[in-house]
Amino acid sequence: MREAPPRRGLSRLSVGQCTIGVGGGVMMTHAAYDCDVLVIGGGIVGLSTAYALQRSAPGTRVTVLEKEDGPARHQTGRNSGVIHSGIYYRPGSLKARYALRGSAELADFCAEHAIAHATTGKLIVATERSELPRLHGLVQRGREHGLPVRELGPAQIAEYEPEVRGLAAIRVGTTGVCDFTAVAGRFAAEVTAAGGIVRYGAEVTSVDRRPWGVAVRTADDTVVRARVLVNCAGLHSDRVARLAGDDPGVRIVPFRGEYFALTRPELVRGLVYPVPDPAFPFLGVHLTRGFDGSVHVGPNAVPALAREGYTWPRVRPAELLSTLSWPGTWQIARRHWRYGAGEVHRSLSRSAFTRAVQRLLPDVTEDDLRPSPAGVRAQAVLKDGTLVDDFLIREAPHTVHVLNAPSPAATACLPIGREVARLALRRAQGTGWKPPAVESGHCV
Ligand SMILES: Cc1cc2nc3c(=O)[nH]c(=O)nc-3n(C[C@H](O)[C@H](O)[C@H](O)COP(=O)(O)OP(=O)(O)OC[C@H]3O[C@@H](n4cnc5c(N)ncnc54)[C@H](O)[C@@H]3O)c2cc1C
Incomplete structure (x- = not known):
């Protein structure tokens, strides 16, 4: 990915806020940044990332900008609400790793925060002979993943689901359901309680990347300067990557x-x-x-x-x-x-x-x-x-882009958030920033 050419509209931002660094590079003082990490997108992935940033490096100044008037207005609030077990996903893929771990973690998170959820198990049902080899393949995969998988014939299907018909089925015990909107809302509340900022009605319209970090502008003409930008814009993630001057490749x-x-x-x-x-x-x-x-x-x-x-x-x-x-x-x-x-x-x-x-x-x-x-x-x-089948996360200078976070990203939100946070903190350290725990006096 290449750097964006400077945009005229944002060039005045750093004047008076920056100090000139050794070697001619422009360096910002800590106070000149509005935050350390700026997350675009108040869906479950962006909010989980903000939550993970504050958990793994307490005192990190985090701001989330969301264009809608509340969290989870798009994919996160308009889905099937299923905590996937991970059975479908290719061993070794990010989807498999994060869904296997994330499903259990999410159930624990819901229990801890009194969010509606249940581990119900689910049936995958073959209705045609041609589907039987694929169903068998799922049994193998489930066992490879260490999931509790049971094979069922038509009579056993009826024991679980009397109205459902099928030639054969499998039952996966660890699948569940939950209220993903409430999960996203809880992340937002935790971020705010830890000193972070979640701003709604804040659509990012331009991104200016500089040697010292990024400056983004919102539709109401507010400017936010950060060491690192995290793009979790879901349906608009490729456009936001292009705003930053990066070619997302997708x-x-x-x-x-x-x-x-x-x-x-x-x-x-x-x-x-x-x-x-x-x-x-x-x-x-x-x-x-x-x-x-x-x-x-x-x-x-x-x-x-x-x-x-x-x-x-x-x-x-x-x-x-x-x-x-x-x-x-x-x-x-x-x-x-x-x-x-x-x-x-x-x-x-x-x-x-x-x-x-x-x-x-x-x-x-x-x-x-x-x-x-x-x-x-x-x-x-x-x-x-x-x-693109798997989750896709790409890095560029001062930036982490989440470019593909389809199902089961809601299930896997906790491990995905931790991984994106890890990458963002590494990038922040590249600007001279140190985790607040070791840089006394800089915690907000
Ligand atoms: C029909 C359907 C069924 C699904 N079923 C399941 C399921 O059962 N289980 C499961 O685990 N997953 C499921 N998923 C997938 C899951 O919903 C998504 O993987 C997850 O919600 C992605 O979260 P996100 O935060 O990346 O995206 P989103 O929830 O879409 O959030 C992105 C946010 O970015 C904001 N934004 C975009 N551009 C800007 C901008 N310029 N400035 C500021 N904000 C911006 C948007 O307003 C939005 O709120 C399903 C998805 C769909 C669509």
């Missing part, structure tokens, strides 16, 4: 996931998933009894026409153009048009969607499904059309 392609609430929640006792298609990072339409007892059906995966395009009519021409001008988008369309057309058809036709759900839950009817708020996934796509 484009965020938004995929909407639509949900229905089941008006007869008694049809489903817990969590029921299909066998996922390994060609996609999405898990398929599932049945989820949430922490509040309501049951949701979804999400599908259809292209969104805006990054925050929660319905079909929500179109943002500039964002759509940005998606369509990325060569990877056309590669996806070429490779997966058949799958995509099926998803769009099921999005536009309630009866087609219902028929798809009936494969798992034969008794469900169209009348049982009430539209419920959708979510949009921030899926990073390479130029050649590869859907």
Whole structure:
């Protein structure tokens, strides 16, 4: 990644606040920084990072800027609410490492802070013979990960879920549900209690990187100077990377996931998933009894026409153009048009969607499904059309970018936050900063 050329609008910032360092380099005094680490994004990843920064280096001055009027307004507050066990993920991947560790840590965090959660276990159900080898593969993978996995035949499926039909299934005992919005809110409260700042309604519109750190400007013309910038902007993370002058190498392609609430929640006792298609990072339409007892059906995966395009009519021409001008988008369309057309058809036709759900839950009817708020996934796509599967974190001078944090990033928020915080603190040390615990007199 390369440095951004200085922007005229921000050049006046450091005048009078800086001291000239040895060798001609510009050095800021500690007091001239508004904070040590500035995090963009008040979703679960940004707030977990801020929380981890203060836990691992107490006294670090942390500011979070979030454009909405509260935490978790996008992916974090619009998802399935499932604490994933880690069974799906390739051994050695960041997803596997962080989900395995993160699921247990998150359940503990929820218990400690009285946040609604439950370890329910879940079924992954094969409804067609062609899915059986993949289901068997998941059994192997689950055992490799040391997860409690049990194989079930049709009669045993009925013991757990009397209304669900399948040829075979597996039950994973460690999957659960929780209130991710409350988790994000708790992180924000902890950050504030430890002396950090979480500012809502603060959209970052420009980033100016200097030899001493970064200066960001928000839509209301406030400027914040920091030693290190952490980009956790979710659906906008590639744009924020470009604001900083970095080439992210990926484009965020938004995929909407639509949900229905089941008006007869008694049809489903817990969590029921299909066998996922390994060609996609999405898990398929599932049945989820949430922490509040309501049951949701979804999400599908259809292209969104805006990054925050929660319905079909929500179109943002500039964002759509940005998606369509990325060569990877056309590669996806070429490779997966058949799958995509099926998803769009099921999005536009309630009866087609219902028929798809009936494969798992034969008794469900169209009348049982009430539209419920959708979510949009921030899926990073390479130029050649590869859907980036694993978490993607990139560093640049004075900057850490989280460029791909799809599911199970909410589950894995604690270990991801710690890792991003570790990278940010290392970068801060590169500016001459020392952890406050050893630099007495500088704690805020
Ligand atoms: C349909 C769906 C279902 C899912 N199901 C699950 C699940 O069951 N379990 C699971 O573990 N994960 C699930 N996920 C994934 C999970 O929701 C995400 O991985 C996680 O929420 C990502 O968090 P984040 O903080 O990176 O992004 P976000 O929650 O999107 O937060 C990013 C924040 O950055 C802010 N922002 C953006 N640009 C700017 C700017 N310029 N200035 C200031 N602020 C800015 C946004 O307003 C937003 O609040 C699901 C996701 C979706 C969409």
